[in-house]
Amino acid sequence: MFESYQRAAFVEGVRLASNENPLGTSPKALAAVRRIEDLSRYVDDSYLDLRERIARRHGLSRENVVLGHGSNEIVKLVVQTFLRPGEEAVMAVPSFALFRLAVLERGGVSVEVPLREGVSDLEAMLAALTPRARVVFLCDPNNPTGTAVERADFLSFVKRLPPEVVLVVDQAYREYAAPKCVDAIGEVPERPNTIVLRTMSKIYGLAALRFGYAFADVQTVATLEHVRLPFNVAATALAGAAAALDDEAFLQRSVACNEAGKRLLYPAFTALGLSAYPTQANFYALAVPVGATRAYEDLLADGIVVRNGDSLRMPGRLRVTIGAEDENRALLAALGRLLPRWRA
Ligand SMILES: Cc1ncc(COP(=O)(O)O)c(C=O)c1O
Incomplete structure (x- = not known):
């Protein structure tokens, strides 16, 4: 039902495409x-x-x-x-x-x-x-x-x-x-x-x-x-x-993990010159300086799976789930590698 763009959410890599809980299951x-x-x-x-x-x-x-x-x-x-x-x-x-x-x-x-x-x-x-x-x-x-x-x-x-x-x-x-x-x-x-x-x-x-x-x-x-x-x-x-x-404890750990991810990612996006809407959820709509499809494909080739804004009627942006700390750092590292190419 969600067409081909959802298939990529299942490939191996850092999975930040479907707003799932990085801590796993209660x-x-x-x-x-x-x-x-x-x-x-x-x-x-x-x-x-x-x-x-x-x-x-x-x-x-x-x-x-x-x-x-x-x-x-x-x-x-x-x-x-x-x-x-x-x-x-x-x-x-x-x-x-x-x-x-x-x-x-x-x-x-x-x-x-x-x-x-x-x-x-x-x-x-x-x-x-x-x-x-x-x-x-x-x-x-x-x-x-x-x-x-x-x-x-x-x-x-x-x-x-x-x-x-x-x-x-x-x-x-x-x-x-x-x-x-x-x-x-x-x-x-x-x-x-x-x-x-x-x-x-x-x-x-x-x-x-x-x-x-x-x-x-x-x-x-x-x-x-x-x-x-x-x-x-x-x-x-x-x-x-x-x-x-x-499982109140799991709920609280999940909120804390998400808050920690927000504290890491939002200032890091800003430091990279990228903007995102302030989020009340477990994902960001991140604006990228190239077409969303190109940004999505480049990140995918780098092992980071996010959601392509072009398939969400959100051109120019990616939807990026807030992950566990290592996943968030992997995302930031990939963005750091790709941005010079995107801005060239
Ligand atoms: C806004 C919104 N509603 C509903 C759902 C679907 O939730 P469920 O897995 O309970 O069908 C999602 C899942 O991505 C969602 O983002």
């Missing part, structure tokens, strides 16, 4: 998966226990929670459920590519609103709403720029959004963001038709397990539950996700 989650001895029975498809546990952490009830085979699945589920062919979905560009792909696959129309100085332009997104608009996607922090909207701007945006429009706030990277950033889960009971997506693929290091979840008002969750496939979350994912939720 050890508690791995241990829980290894303890599984029998997979012959279907799981309880209501998923009530895990929904309850996830909900309670946020002061909500299990009727506010939907589980998914990764949050990707929930993006598609939301589009399938709420968007009819010909209706419009408003989203920023560049933003998470799946929003647009899911809308087009459904026969919907993607209304794409350019970022403003690298940040989702909420005013322009409101202005882009027509009577045919049914869904609005907001990725915050935004992939691929790492930027986040101001809380006051978000609250004002939510207040002015027509109530019948479904607002999807994808917060795949929220755990990395500063506390002052938007935590959209707090908005769920306030505004019906608001769906907040979270994933365990990133900070919990469970990308290959496939587990994501969403919060929404009770009616919206009931509708989504009607449409989702039975048994969409595997027993392995249930066990790993439940254990990871308790």
Whole structure:
């Protein structure tokens, strides 16, 4: 689905292309998966226990929670459920590519609103709403720029959004963001038709397990539950996700690793004469002085795998995951070697 550009993310080398956790997987989650001895029975498809546990952490009830085979699945589920062919979905560009792909696959129309100085332009997104608009996607922090909207701007945006429009706030990277950033889960009971997506693929290091979840008002969750496939979350994912939720130590180590990476990389980029948006996530959108495709290919030849901004509708930039210290230093060394050629 993500076409050829994603294939390079799997080649050998320093893998800074997919915003994965450089510390690996929550050890508690791995241990829980290894303890599984029998997979012959279907799981309880209501998923009530895990929904309850996830909900309670946020002061909500299990009727506010939907589980998914990764949050990707929930993006598609939301589009399938709420968007009819010909209706419009408003989203920023560049933003998470799946929003647009899911809308087009459904026969919907993607209304794409350019970022403003690298940040989702909420005013322009409101202005882009027509009577045919049914869904609005907001990725915050935004992939691929790492930027986040101001809380006051978000609250004002939510207040002015027509109530019948479904607002999807994808917060795949929220755990990395500063506390002052938007935590959209707090908005769920306030505004019906608001769906907040979270994933365990990133900070919990469970990308290959496939587990994501969403919060929404009770009616919206009931509708989504009607449409989702039975048994969409595997027993392995249930066990790993439940254990990871308790692994506060791993979460904190992961945040600390990311913060250390930011402290190393951002000043080093500046010293190399490169600019990046300040990030609230675990990656940077790094501006390069040659075309993004050339920069991406040169880094790949040097053993550093990043994401080519040309394939993310972010020309002139690379998306670079913040890695472990040795990976970050390898990236900086490669940039130091390549920059004289790029500037020649
Ligand atoms: C903004 C955003 N949402 C969702 C996802 C997908 O997460 P999952 O692995 O839970 O499907 C990603 C993964 O890259 C992402 O960047």
